[in-house]
Amino acid sequence: PPRPPVNLPLTGNLKLPLLLGPRLGTGSSGLIFEAQIDPDGTSPCLLSTLPPLAAKVSYRGRRAASAHEAYYYDTLQPLQGISIARFYGHFLAELPSDISLLYSPEGYEDDPVDSDIEEIAETSDSVSILVMERLGDLLPVGEPLSDSLKQDAYDIYDDLAHMHIWPRDVRYANILSAPPSVPGLPSVICPIHNRAHTWRVVDFEHAVETNVSLEAHAMWAKGYLLNILIYLPRGYWIDPEDCGLYIDFT
Numbered sequence: 259p260p261r262p263p264v265n266l267p268l269t270g271n272l273k274l275p276l277l278l279g280p281r282l283g284t285g286s287s288g289l290i291f292e293a294q295i296d297p298d299g300t301s302p303c304l305l306s307t308l309p310p311l312a313a314k315v316s317y318r319g320r321r322a323a324s325a326h327e328a329y330y331y332d333t334l335q336p337l338q339g340i341s342i343a344r345f346y347g348h349f350l351a352e353l354p355s356d357i358s359l360l361y362s363p364e365g366y367e368d369d370p371v372d373s374d375i376e377e378i379a380e381t382s383d384s385v386s387i388l389v390m391e392r393l394g395d396l397l398p399v400g401e402p403l404s405d406s407l408k409q410d411a412y413d414i415y416d417d418l419a420h421m422h423i424w425p426r427d428v429r430y431a432n433i434l435s436a437p438p439s440v441p442g443l444p445s446v447i448c449p450i451h452n453r454a455h456t457w458r459v460v461d462f463e464h465a466v467e468t469n470v471s472l473e474a475h476a477m478w479a480k481g482y483l484l485n486i487l488i489y490l491p492r493g494y495w496i497d498p499e500d501c502g503l504y505i506d507f508t
Contacts, residue, residue, distance in 0.1 A: 272301040274346075276313060276389070283431070287323035287463045288316040293389060309391050309442040311346065316386035323463040324348065324386035330462035331390070334421055339446040341414035341455050342462075344391035350384045391442065393458050394435030397486070400493040408487050412479060413451050414459050419475030420450055426464040428482035429497040430490075434458050 279292030293313040297305060316324045328348030331338070338344045397403070397411075411433060418425060425432070436445050436456050445454040468475070485496040 270301075272304060273299055274301065274304055274308075274389075275299045276311070278313060278315070282312055282392075285314070285431075285461060285463075287320040287327070288314045288386070288388075290314045292392065308346070309344070309437060312343075312390055312392040314388040314390070321350075321384070321386040324388055327461070327463040327465070328388055330423065330465040331388070333467075334418070334423060334462070337417050337421065339391075339443065340448045341417040341457075342459050343393055344443065346389040346391075349387045349389065351387055352384055392437060393460065394437055396435075397430065397433055397457075397490055399490055399495070402491050403487060407456070408483075410455055410457050411483055411487060412476075413448070414455050414457055415479035415483070416472070416476065417448060417450055417455075418459065419472050419479070422468050423462075424466055424468050424470075424475065424478065425459060425462055426466060427461055427498070428479060428486075430486050430495045432459060432461045433486075434460055 275296035275298070277294045277296050279294045281289055281291050283290040291313050293311040295305070295308065295311065314324070314327075325348065328345075331342070331345035331348075334342055335345070397407075414433075415425075415428070434457070436454075436458055437443070439445070445456075447454055482498060485498075485500075489495050
């Protein structure tokens with residue numbers, strides 16, 4: 259289906275050394291860390307333009323999942339800063355001999371993938387790193403949720419539907435607040451809903467492209483989100499595997 263054109267700048271010969279800070283989260287394909295910019299060696303034009311960053315570092319055996327996620331961040335570039343995080347690239351880094359790469363605690367391994375991504379997955383002495391905008395907090399637990407917050411949660415998934423993308427993993431941990439405009443970058447006005455969203459969707463390692471209607475996307479998203487939004491004021495939530503709600507395309 260037709261999509262808005264991707265408007266990326268030309269590739270430049272820029273350098274961005276990063277230092278990993280405190281861990282922010284854990285996913286099925288890797289660990290998410292604060293990524294602190296090392297000003298020594300960083301291209302000067304980047305120092306004044308980049309927001310606070312995060313880095314998702316893959317587990318051993320999960321590099322293909324990182325490549326898959328990077329593809330969807332690139333595909334969803336028109337929504338970066340609107341309903342998903344701004345994405346700054348997918349990189350492979352060689353591991354020093356004295357550092358070992360963790361396996362996924364859930365025991366996940368990469369699914370069969372196309373030959374290009376499979377080649378990445380088989381590079382056993384490297385680690386996959388996704389660099390993106392650092393986002394804010396999770397949805398509040400144990401307190402009432404406003405109607406505007408709940409509507410915003412539905413709307414950010416509606417944005418994905420307009421791009422014909424279904425993330426396949428709608429869960430509590432994958433909805434984060436937009437970063438503060440200082441020191442971060444301000445949210446971009448959504449052209450679909452004509453306002454700035456206060457929440458962002460993360461984690462596209464399971465995402466798929468679809469040809470179904472917007473109404474079908476809305477029905478899927480509502481089914482998942484209701485299990486989160488209804489129960490959060492009571493102090494808990496229900497993720498897909500807890501209720502057997504899972505839409506698969508395989």
